Amino acid sequence: MALDGCGYFCKYVLFIFNLIFAVVGLAFLGLGLWLRFSENTRGIFQIEALNSSAFVMIVTVLIILGSVMLIVVMFGDYGACGEKICALQVFSTLVSILAIAEFVVGVLAWSQRQEIGLSIAEFYTSLYALYVKGGGDPAIGVTLMFIQGALHCCGITGMSVIEVAQKTCPEPDGFFEHIKMDSCPVVIATIFDSKATLVMWLFIGTGVLLISAMICSTILLKQLKRVQQDITAYYTSVY
Helix, strand or coil, X not given: CCCCHHHHHHHHHHHHHHHHHHHHXXXXXXXXXHHHHCCCCHHHHHCHHHCCXXXXXXXXXXXXXXXXXXXXXXXXXXXXXXXCHHHHHHHHHHHHHHXXXXXXXHHHHHHCHHHHHHHHHHHHHHHHHHXXXXXXXXXXHHHHHHHHHHHCCCCCCCECCCCCCHHHCCCCCCCHHHCECCCHHHHHHHHHHHHHHHHHHHHHHHHHHHHHHHHHHHHHHHHHHHHHHHHHHHHHHHC
């Protein structure tokens, strides 16, 4: 007895899910490896003072997360396309763990939003200090340019006249920004607090998608087990 309509639907849903998961996983892994080994940023990993910094931790998480996602995809595609019960069981277990982790991280990111914002602001301040003391290290300079460009802020003071790292700042938008831009530590400390709810719901939404994939995997598993039992019963009755 073959899969019914629901079984085939879940099979194709899992295929699409794993395809998207593979693209995102490759993007995370590629970005993490690029940030880790790029000539512009790998110098950060050689600075002992930054070994436990937010930047290093984020890059490490990107590499680990991307690798885990690709492992999940491997089991998911092999199980769904090849209709392999064991692979689908492993896939369901891994997806369940990821879904729980998404919910936990989302809630923690929201509840600890002020501490996280301050930690990232402290990382920026230490990075800025190393850049100034090191005479404008290019690797750190590129990182400062990336952060300041994304947040549209300028150094510690934001004052173009006295700002030491002025050349790493983004282009001012208006007349007043030629004189004074926002201070990066202040922007960093407040932006995560203001966007914490959005970040939390992003994690929770991802967790819901993972649970949907787990449900489809469970339905497909049950149907494959039923088919396997029917085949076993048929051969038992014949022989």
